[in-house]
Amino acid sequence: MSLETLGLYELSKKLQTKEISSEELTRFYLKRIEQVDPKLNSFLTINDQALDLAKQADQKRSKGGVLGALEGVPYAAKDMFCTKGIRTTAASKILSNFVPPYSATVIQKLEKQGMVLLGKTNQDEFAMGSSNETSAFGPSKNPWNTDYVPGGSSGGSASAVAARLTPLALGTDTGGSIRQPAHFCGITGIKPTYGRISRFGIVSFASSLDQAGPMTLKVKDAALALEFMSGYDAADSTSAYKDVPRWSENISTQLKGLKVGLVKQYIEKPLEPEIQKAWSLAQDHLKQQGVEFIEVDITLSEHAIPVYYLVATSEASSNLSRYDGIRYGQRSDFEALPAESIDDFYARSRGEGFGDEVKRRILLGTFSLSSGYFDAYYTKACQVRRLLQQQYLEAFSKCDVLLSPVASTCAFKIGEKVNDPLKMFLNDFFTTATNLCGLPGLTVPVTKNDLGLPIGIQLTGKPFDEQTLFNVGQTLEDKFAFHKEIPNGI
Amino acid sequence: MKINVDSIAKLARLKMDANQMQDFEAQFEKILEYFSRLQAINTEGVLPLVTPFETFQNLREDEVQDFKVFADEVIKSSDYKKDRLFVVPPVVGGDS
Numbered sequence: 001m002s003l004e005t006l007g008l009y010e011l012s013k014k015l016q017t018k019e020i021s022s023e024e025l026t027r028f029y030l031k032r033i034e035q036v037d038p039k040l041n042s043f044l045t046i047n048d049q050a051l052d053l054a055k056q057a058d059q060k061r062s063k064g065g066v067l068g069a070l071e072g073v074p075y076a077a078k079d080m081f082c083t084k085g086i087r088t089t090a091a092s093k094i095l096s097n098f099v100p101p102y103s104a105t106v107i108q109k110l111e112k113q114g115m116v117l118l119g120k121t122n123q124d125e126f127a128m129g130s131s132n133e134t135s136a137f138g139p140s141k142n143p144w145n146t147d148y149v150p151g152g153s154s155g156g157s158a159s160a161v162a163a164r165l166t167p168l169a170l171g172t173d174t175g176g177s178i179r180q181p182a183h184f185c186g187i188t189g190i191k192p193t194y195g196r197i198s199r200f201g202i203v204s205f206a207s208s209l210d211q212a213g214p215m216t217l218k219v220k221d222a223a224l225a226l227e228f229m230s231g232y233d234a235a236d237s238t239s240a241y242k243d244v245p246r247w248s249e250n251i252s253t254q255l256k257g258l259k260v261g262l263v264k265q266y267i268e269k270p271l272e273p274e275i276q277k278a279w280s281l282a283q284d285h286l287k288q289q290g291v292e293f294i295e296v297d298i299t300l301s302e303h304a305i306p307v308y309y310l311v312a313t314s315e316a317s318s319n320l321s322r323y324d325g326i327r328y329g330q331r332s333d334f335e336a337l338p339a340e341s342i343d344d345f346y347a348r349s350r351g352e353g354f355g356d357e358v359k360r361r362i363l364l365g366t367f368s369l370s371s372g373y374f375d376a377y378y379t380k381a382c383q384v385r386r387l388l389q390q391q392y393l394e395a396f397s398k399c400d401v402l403l404s405p406v407a408s409t410c411a412f413k414i415g416e417k418v419n420d421p422l423k424m425f426l427n428d429f430f431t432t433a434t435n436l437c438g439l440p441g442l443t444v445p446v447t448k449n450d451l452g453l454p455i456g457i458q459l460t461g462k463p464f465d466e467q468t469l470f471n472v473g474q475t476l477e478d479k480f481a482f483h484k485e486i487p488n489g490i
Numbered sequence: 491m492k493i494n495v496d497s498i499a500k501l502a503r504l505k506m507d508a509n510q511m512q513d514f515e516a517q518f519e520k521i522l523e524y525f526s527r528l529q530a531i532n533t534e535g536v537l538p539l540v541t542p543f544e545t546f547q548n549l550r551e552d553e554v555q556d557f558k559v560f561a562d563e564v565i566k567s568s569d570y571k572k573d574r575l576f577v578v579p580p581v582v583g584g585d586s
Binding site for chain 1 (some may be wrong): 499504510529531563566569578580
């Protein structure tokens with residue numbers, strides 16, 4: 001049995017039937033991490049309790065105790081999720097020694113189901129970036145070619161899943177941070193509807209946009225993990241009072257009559273031939289399954305990037321004001337050089353602790369919230385955000401789901417865009433509107449380009465209709481079966 | 491449009507060197523020029539949307555919860571503490 005070919009769902013079944021033990025499985029992944037990860041840098045911290053947790057799960061199973069639904073299955077979490085007693089850095093120097101006193105709700109929920117945390121994955125600092133190059137601990141790399149970025153910000157999670165270092169990695173998605181790295185690394189990743197998953201205990205970047213989600217090899221794995229991550233949480237008042245469906249059991253690939261929308265503005269946009277090719281392949285296959293394609297007009301989609309970057313940076317500048325060097329995190333050496341004032345105390349600790357991209361975004365956000373500019377920048381962006389959401393909801397009155405590219409390119413070389421922030425921002429063209437409007441979005445891998453780098457496709461759904469995404473995603477997976485391809489250069 | 495990075499950095503409590511501020515100033519000029527396309531959109535009378543679903547309003551019971559144990563845990567993870575207090579260096583003078 002070759003464990004690297006199996007996904008989360010299959011592994012959980014093999015544990016249930018005792019074909020394999022949690023200890024064997026956990027050892028397998030820890031060994032792979034030890035062998036492969038020095039080339040990928042996808043993990044920042046390994047959980048030294050992982051094997052003990054696996055043994056406990058095995059004991060529970062052999063004694064016939066009450067088992068969680070995913071008892072003994074290993075997983076990894078992006079370093080944005082607070083983990084009690086385990087260092088949580090958000091890939092920032094300012095949190096490099098931070099050990100949280102509590103775990104995020106999502107982590108607690110997966111613990112309750114018996115899952116075994118292998119470790120914490122690399123990412124862009126505070127999830128700000130599209131390439132994983134802003135991490136204070138060096139970039140994670142793409143397992144299909146280590147000269148290339150894995151995408152961002154959940155780049156370590158995507159790289160780890162693609163390299164078979166874990167069957168599940170948690171990501172967060174503020175403007176595409178699950179979907180874009182899933183596309184770059186050839187895996188499946190879903191950002192659910194805003195409010196599906198509690199944000200409690202996840203390091204805040206932009207509170208009205210952030211959502212957690214699972215990153216896996218297969219669609220059914222993502223559906224299964226999402227079932228146990230979702231649900232209302234009294235600790236997050238923006239989490240939704242909604243039933244959590246059994247998506248994984250309800251997946252149906254009978255798509256006849258389904259209305260799939262294609263955004264007119266995306267059709268008219270000149271695309272890289274390889275991205276166009278993947279989009280066409282997906283359309284051709286869905287057409288054969290009897291779906292009906294409908295062109296929808298979302299004129300404001302061209303404006304999603306400026307709206308997104310104004311909203312996200314404004315919220316970030318406010319959220320990141322908590323890092324002041326007083327209660328936790330990096331503090332400047334004031335014994336060597338005393339602070340001149342209380343503002344100097346804050347400014348020096350923050351100036352030393354944050355990396356360039358984080359500083360850039362705090363400054364942009366501070367500017368757009370500042371007196372004299374607030375109406376012209378922040379308020380204007382929020383007004384356009386409402387109009388954009390109206391256009392999306394109008395489109396969804398005509399179709400059930402949207403099919404689009406995930407990003408304008410495949411993975412790019414490390415260092416290629418790092419000095420041009422606007423160019424980096426524009427790479428998020430197809431993903432940010434989903435967050436601004438609170439919609440669910442799924443990436444499914446479809447094919448590879450001439451360089452052997454993966455290309456995914458994006459499905460965007462109506463609020464709280466993740467099921468349609470899984471149904472269409474499964475149909476594409478059945479056809480293209482990208483999960484059968486394993487990166488072999490590492 | 492040009493941003494005065496020095497004054498924004500003061501508002502954001504971020505200490506940076508002059509070279510970095512100069513780099514940022516040039517980048518911000520380009521970014522804001524791109525963002526200025528929003529000004530052409532007619533938003534008269536449109537209410538700002540600050541969160542995707544405004545109908546959520548999940549309030550919990552306003553009950554006192556014991557914070558003492560948790561506070562001890564919070565203090566424990568700080569590098570600068572004495573008993574149950576955070577320690578800060580004496581700061582004299584200042585702008586605020």
